Amino acid sequence: MPLFQIARSLAELPDEEVDAGALRAEACLTRFPGMRWTRSYYDAAARLVTSYYEAESQEQIREHARAAQIPCDAVIEVTELVPDSYR
Amino acid sequence: MQDLGEAGFVEHLNREVHGLAGRLHSASTLDVNFLAYLRHFSRFGYFSLGPITIDVNLIEDVVERTAVPSEELDAADDYVRFSRLVVQEVRRSGRKRIDELHYLFAFMRCNEGLPGRVFGELGVKPEEVEAYLKRTGGAVSEPLERLMSPEEVAEYLRVNVQTVRSWIRSGKLAARRVAGLRALRVRFADVVELLKPIGEHG
Numbered sequence: 474m475p476l477f478q479i480a481r482s483l484a485e486l487p488d489e490e491v492d493a494g495a496l497r498a499e500a501c502l503t504r505f506p507g508m509r510w511t512r513s514y515y516d517a518a519a520r521l522v523t524s525y526y527e528a529e530s531q532e533q534i535r536e537h538a539r540a541a542q543i544p545c546d547a548v549i550e551v552t553e554l555v556p557d558s559y560r
Numbered sequence: 561m562q563d564l565g566e567a568g569f570v571e572h573l574n575r576e577v578h579g580l581a582g583r584l585h586s587a588s589t590l591d592v593n594f595l596a597y598l599r600h601f602s603r604f605g606y607f608s609l610g611p612i613t614i615d616v617n618l619i620e621d622v623v624e625r626t627a628v629p630s631e632e633l634d635a636a637d638d639y640v641r642f643s644r645l646v647v648q649e650v651r652r653s654g655r656k657r658i659d660e661l662h663y664l665f666a667f668m669r670c671n672e673g674l675p676g677r678v679f680g681e682l683g684v685k686p687e688e689v690e691a692y693l694k695r696t697g698g699a700v701s702e703p704l705e706r707l708m709s710p711e712e713v714a715e716y717l718r719v720n721v722q723t724v725r726s727w728i729r730s731g732k733l734a735a736r737r738v739a740g741l742r743a744l745r746v747r748f749a750d751v752v753e754l755l756k757p758i759g760e761h762g
Contacts, residue, residue: 493644496647499570500570500588500643501634503577504578539634540632542637
């Protein structure tokens, strides 16, 4: 399953939206079999969440974000590099 | 984003919401989430916790009649507002992991949709539920081994305490005495056994 990096800007949204959005994102995953949330990072200063999901396509990522009512500003396919491979 | 909702109660609830929304051809609304929550914890058609008793079948009827058909099973706007209330409850409690009480208190505070109507009519506040749980050590999902006094059994079943005492005397309801005291205690599992759906009694 391809891995995608998603940028989500929370600039205009209330503080609790960081966690509330995560709650809805997880809830909506039941609609997308095979899609998996692997990790997210929140930059509080920039009010930007960077998420990593395994999904079939960019379209599926955008559809999931729309279903969960969470921002989805940019989606790019990425490759994971893990330290174990270089030790 | 914090991983607040890892496997557990929330995951089970999400599956139930998904199934319900699919069956009703509805978006994931506040009402659908409320019904899924009540069904998750209901016993014999009732959600019961201290001062709260809700007829879940009645709620299901209302949701089925009022659900707005939608081709998309997306999060509805009222569910978006509700999700923020859940997060506020989590922060208020000081705990990190979402549990069933966070959901219950968010439903009680949301003041809209079916939960707003139900808790408005019941007139029960989250503080009263908290006080009940502190007093009894109970939980939304009552552990079956929990011990109850005859008074608590009467409150739970909505019957007179004398009725409970007569069941104990006749052996219909198993009870134990606390060593050296007159106090009687009943296992919650034995209370649940009394609640047979109509038609199952001999």
